[in-house]
Amino acid sequence: MLPLLESGEETLVGGQAVMEGVMMRTPHNYCTAVRRASGEIVTEESHLPRVSETYPIFKYPILRGVGTLGQAMWLGVKALKFSANVAMADENSKEGKPEGSEIPAWVMTANLVFSLLFFIVLYKFVPLWLTTQLQNVYPVIENRILFNLLDGVIRIAIFITFLFGLSRYKDIHRVFEFHGAEHKVVFNFESGKPVTTANAQSFVTFHPRCGTSFLLVVMVISMVLYTLLPVDGFAQKFAARIVLLPLIAGLSYELIRFAARQRGSLLALMTAPGLWLQKITTQPPNDEQVDVAIHALNSSMALEKKQGGELVIA
Secondary structure (H helix, E strand, O other), X not given: OOOOEEOOEEOOOEEEEEOOEEEEEEOOEEEEEEEOOOOOEEEEEEEOOXXXXXXXXXXXXXXXXXXXXXXXXXXXXXXXXXXXXXXXXHHHHHOOOOOOOOOOHHHHHHHHHXXXXXXXXXXXXXXXXXXXXXXXXXXXXXXXXXXXXXHHHHHHHHHHHHHHHHHOOHHHHHHHHHHHHHHHHHHHHHHOOOXXXXXXXXOOOOOOOOHHHHHHHHHHHHHHHHHHOOOOOHHHHHHHHHHOHHHHHHHHHHHHHHHHHOOOOOHHHHHHHHHHHHHHHOOOOOHHHHHHHHHHHHHHHHXXXXXXXXXXXX
């Protein structure tokens, strides 16, 4: 869930599903809550200033999206590492081994680098290569609009197929349930109603600020921008797709931000397919999973109050 700026204030809560848990982010703090095999909920929580407070350049449109997404990626990896360490401790305990071991930082760094390379190859190189091959067979595709339209359709098809394939794995399906719990609790909080398991369960799991919606918006905006580029040749097109990533991410962030504020607008309709896609990436959670998400939110909120943070629903 992306944290967004509205009327000068950051939307109060966002989050991410992790292994057997949820990370919740408030304006200046975060908490990752994970349920151990024993049923105990363990947490990792800390102060985390807005990226624009540390680097003022990220206050401006487009750049604020790049900064926010960069910080969100860093925090997401940190939260996943904590949840993986908890899972490792449970496994060691089951096997009678000491629980103190943790996943080395270099392993998570390598995983992040691999994920970025995987993203570039699967969603930039492969669609471009396939479209180029089809262009050699059907010369009409040389038209810049048709070329980038087909390139974008292939990219989206790969994305949806990949997500659907992931959802078939039991462990990933479990993460998607925690993803649904995160969304329900965020909706509950934004409604102004007391945040309880029963109240949260009354909300849907599809939220416009979800990262799934963001990625789909990125792909749609990419199709438009690539059509405007006066570049020819495979190498030039591939290089442009990498160089333009920050700009596309920043523009997509601004659109998601606008859609979250103006849900009935024409531009907000662009985010609608992302909500449909969340039928794959979010699943109905049980009460215990919702409880973990509430625990993460309450702990982060407690830190916010302790530090005097302004608790305003944006």
